[in-house]
Amino acid sequence: MKFTAESILNVTWLRQVAGFPSAGVVVAVSGGLDSMTLLHALHTWCGDNRAPDLHVAHLDHGLRGAAAAADAQLVAETAAQMGLDWTVERADIPHLVTSGGNLEAVARQVRYAFLRRTAERLGAAFVATAHTKSDQAETVLLRLVRGTSLAGLTAIAPLRPLAAGTPVQVIRPFLNTSRRQIVAYAQHHGVRFREDATNHDLSRARNRLRHRVLPELEQLNPQVGSALARLAAQAREDQQYLMEMAQSWLERHARRAGGRLALPVMELLALPPPIRRRVLHAVAQQAEYPAVASRHVAAIEQILLPTDAIGKCVELTGGRQVRRIADALVFTQA
Amino acid sequence: MKFTAESILNVTWLRQVAGFPSAGVVVAVSGGLDSMTLLHALHTWCGDNRAPDLHVAHLDHGLRGAAAAADAQLVAETAAQMGLDWTVERADIPHLVTSGGNLEAVARQVRYAFLRRTAERLGAAFVATAHTKSDQAETVLLRLVRGTSLAGLTAIAPLRPLAAGTPVQVIRPFLNTSRRQIVAYAQHHGVRFREDATNHDLSRARNRLRHRVLPELEQLNPQVGSALARLAAQAREDQQYLMEMAQSWLERHARRAGGRLALPVMELLALPPPIRRRVLHAVAQQAEYPAVASRHVAAIEQILLPTDAIGKCVELTGGRQVRRIADALVFTQA
Numbered sequence: 165m166k167f168t169a170e171s172i173l174n175v176t177w178l179r180q181v182a183g184f185p186s187a188g189v190v191v192a193v194s195g196g197l198d199s200m201t202l203l204h205a206l207h208t209w210c211g212d213n214r215a216p217d218l219h220v221a222h223l224d225h226g227l228r229g230a231a232a233a234a235d236a237q238l239v240a241e242t243a244a245q246m247g248l249d250w251t252v253e254r255a256d257i258p259h260l261v262t263s264g265g266n267l268e269a270v271a272r273q274v275r276y277a278f279l280r281r282t283a284e285r286l287g288a289a290f291v292a293t294a295h296t297k298s299d300q301a302e303t304v305l306l307r308l309v310r311g312t313s314l315a316g317l318t319a320i321a322p323l324r325p326l327a328a329g330t331p332v333q334v335i336r337p338f339l340n341t342s343r344r345q346i347v348a349y350a351q352h353h354g355v356r357f358r359e360d361a362t363n364h365d366l367s368r369a370r371n372r373l374r375h376r377v378l379p380e381l382e383q384l385n386p387q388v389g390s391a392l393a394r395l396a397a398q399a400r401e402d403q404q405y406l407m408e409m410a411q412s413w414l415e416r417h418a419r420r421a422g423g424r425l426a427l428p429v430m431e432l433l434a435l436p437p438p439i440r441r442r443v444l445h446a447v448a449q450q451a452e453y454p455a456v457a458s459r460h461v462a463a464i465e466q467i468l469l470p471t472d473a474i475g476k477c478v479e480l481t482g483g484r485q486v487r488r489i490a491d492a493l494v495f496t497q498a
Numbered sequence: 499m500k501f502t503a504e505s506i507l508n509v510t511w512l513r514q515v516a517g518f519p520s521a522g523v524v525v526a527v528s529g530g531l532d533s534m535t536l537l538h539a540l541h542t543w544c545g546d547n548r549a550p551d552l553h554v555a556h557l558d559h560g561l562r563g564a565a566a567a568a569d570a571q572l573v574a575e576t577a578a579q580m581g582l583d584w585t586v587e588r589a590d591i592p593h594l595v596t597s598g599g600n601l602e603a604v605a606r607q608v609r610y611a612f613l614r615r616t617a618e619r620l621g622a623a624f625v626a627t628a629h630t631k632s633d634q635a636e637t638v639l640l641r642l643v644r645g646t647s648l649a650g651l652t653a654i655a656p657l658r659p660l661a662a663g664t665p666v667q668v669i670r671p672f673l674n675t676s677r678r679q680i681v682a683y684a685q686h687h688g689v690r691f692r693e694d695a696t697n698h699d700l701s702r703a704r705n706r707l708r709h710r711v712l713p714e715l716e717q718l719n720p721q722v723g724s725a726l727a728r729l730a731a732q733a734r735e736d737q738q739y740l741m742e743m744a745q746s747w748l749e750r751h752a753r754r755a756g757g758r759l760a761l762p763v764m765e766l767l768a769l770p771p772p773i774r775r776r777v778l779h780a781v782a783q784q785a786e787y788p789a790v791a792s793r794h795v796a797a798i799e800q801i802l803l804p805t806d807a808i809g810k811c812v813e814l815t816g817g818r819q820v821r822r823i824a825d826a827l828v829f830t831q832a
Binding site for chain 1: 642643644645646647648650703706707710711715716717718719721722724725726728729732733736740744770771772773775785
C-alpha cells in the first residue's frame, strides 16, 4: 500500500477541477480521523504544488461538552503547526432545535452556513469535506432502504455549489477513498485525531447499516463499498442528463402568468415517461411549488390522460393545487 | 386483507397487456407455494373473465429425487381437478452440468427452454411465472451487492420476450405482490403446495440476503421490499429510454463492413456520457462482440480523446479488439 498524499487524494480528478486549489480552499475539520487525515493530505499535496495556504474551519456544535474544547484545541494546534490560519466557532445546536426538530438536520444546516460564511469572508472558492467512499456506500444504502429513485442514488456529490446564491463549491477529495486507506495513511504519518466528533450526527439508521448490514454484504462481495460508490457516480451522470432533458422541455413549454404555471397536456403525454416524471418533479420542486413529492407526481399523471379528468384537481400540501383544464395542467399557488 | 384473485394479481396492469390471457397462457408451476397460488389465482380470474383454459407446465429438474415425483403428482392432480391440461417433463440437470458449470444457470436455461417449447407447441403467447415483489427486492439487492449500474437495477421484468426468435413472452403477474399477501391468500383458499422445490436454485447469496439482510433493513423501513421494487420499475423506464437514445444514435452513425464496425470519434465525444457509455455497451453486447464488459467500456473511453491515442488498441476477450484510428473507433472480430 502507498502512503503518499497523491495515493489517497483523488488527484487525477482534482487536477481537472477548475481553480482547485489555487482559488482558495477552506478545509472543514472536526478533529476526527477522516478530516484530520484530509487536512494532512491536502496540506502535503498543496505544499508540493506551491498552492496558496489552506484555511482550517472548525465548528463546535455545542453537543459534546468538555470534549468539544479538546477537539477545537487539537484542530487549532494542528493548523498552527502547519502554519495555516484557522477559524473556530461555537454553535448551540440543542438550543436551536425546536421541539420535534431533527438534531442532525439542524446541525448540518448550521455547519454548512458557518462554512459558507467562512469561505465567503476569505474569498475562497472551495470548502473541502472529508466524506469517504465508505460514507458514500452507506448513503446509497440508506437511500435505498428509505425508498429512492435514480435521483437518490446519486448520493453524495463529489463537487457541487454549496448553496444557491454563493459561488462557493463543496468538494470531496476522499469520495473515492476507503476508510481502510485513510486509517493506513493516518497510522503511517502519525496523524493525530480524536474519537470522531461527527459520530454524534450519525443517525441510528446509518450506524445499523455500517455495523450490521455492510459487514454481511462484504461476506458476499468484499468490494461492495466500491460497487455502491461506482453506482452513485454512474447514477449521477444518468440523472443529470435526464434532468437536463426535462429542464430543456420546461423552458420551451411552460407558460407562466400571475403566479400560475401551465403545462400543455398533449405535449406532456407525448414525452417518454422518464422525462415526464422529471418535468413534474422539477415543476414541483421550484421554490413556488415546493411541496410536490413522488406520490403527487403519480396522482398528477392520473389526471393527464382521461378526458373525464378535465376539471379535476390534485391537492398539494400548503393549499397549492394542480388542475387539469382542457389542454393544460395548471399549477397555482396558495 | 382481501382474499380475491383480483387483489393478489396485478389486474389493472394485466388488463392493459395486449392479448392476455386470450392469446393463451402456460403457467410455470413447480408445486411450491408461489406458483401453486399463481395457478389458483389465474384460474379463478380467467374463469371469471371467460378466458380460454390455462395450460400447466412442470419441469422435474432431476435434483430432488423421490420428492420430485410427489411435486409432479401434486401439480398434475391440481391441474386435473381444475379441468386444465398439463405438461410434465423430466430433465437431468446434474448430468448436464459440466465440471465447473453453474447448476443454477443450467437449471434456469433448461427450464426456460422447456417452457418455450411447451408454449410454442400449444401456440400460447404467454408463459406466466410466479416471481413476487419479494423476489424482485432480493434481486435488486443481489445486483447492488455484486456491482451494477442502472441496467442491473431493472432486475426482473414484468413482461419480456422469452428469448430472441420466439413470439412467446414471459409475464409475472405477482411482481407487485408480497410474499405475505400470497401466504394469506393460500391459507384462505386452502391452496395445496409442497415445500418449494425451487428453493434448490436459490443461491447461498440470495438466502443470505433473504434471511439476514432484509430483516435488518425491515427494522429501518418495514416497506423496504416495496421501495426496492418501485426503484426497479423506475430504473426500467429510465434505462429503456437511455438505451433507445443509444440505439438510435448507433443506427445513424455506425458503419459496418467486412466484419468490422466503425464509430466516428468526434460524434462519440460529442455525446453526453450516459449515452456514450450505452453506445459502447450496446456495440459490445451485439452477437459479434459479446465480450465487452464495463471495464472494457472504461478502457475504450480512455483512447477516445487524446490525439496520442491514435493507433492504440483495447484488447477484448476472445481475441477481439477495438482500435482508435484517426477519426474512428474500429471494432474487429477475432
